[in-house]
């Protein structure tokens with residue numbers, strides 16, 4: 206089944222109250238690309254507002270291809286935002302430092318249907334990729 210994702214590109218009013226657009230944009234310092242799945246953002250917003258109910262600090266959301274390389278992202282990373290190739294970001298890394306928060310964040314992510322979760326030492330990679338099998342994988346650092 207093809208992905209049906211609506212890109213949120215900042216051309217409309219940003220509808221989210223818990224996540225500011227500036228935090229989801231590419232942080233390379235050059236492009237400020239904001240091209241992210243509305244379905245994913247809806248899940249993050251629901252997660253933050255209903256299931257997690259604590260601040261969610263975004264370390265990384267959209268990445269242009271160059272910034273993704275710089276951040277050691279995989280070539281097919283769900284962070285990549287490239288409007289020309291119609292690649293829409295469907296992932297965000299959320300800072301977390303303690304076990305209780307990590308547990309609660311994972312539980313909330315699963316509750317809203319986020320289906321790919323990467324567990325790193327100081328952040329959690331949340332990804333909404335319906336074409337992938339559900340997965341919780343350990344980060345390399």
Ligand SMILES: [Zn+2]
Pocket residue numbers: 231232233234235236237238268269272
């Ligand atoms: Zn960039």
Ligand SMILES: [Zn+2]
Pocket residue numbers: 265284296297298329330331
């Ligand atoms: Zn990530």
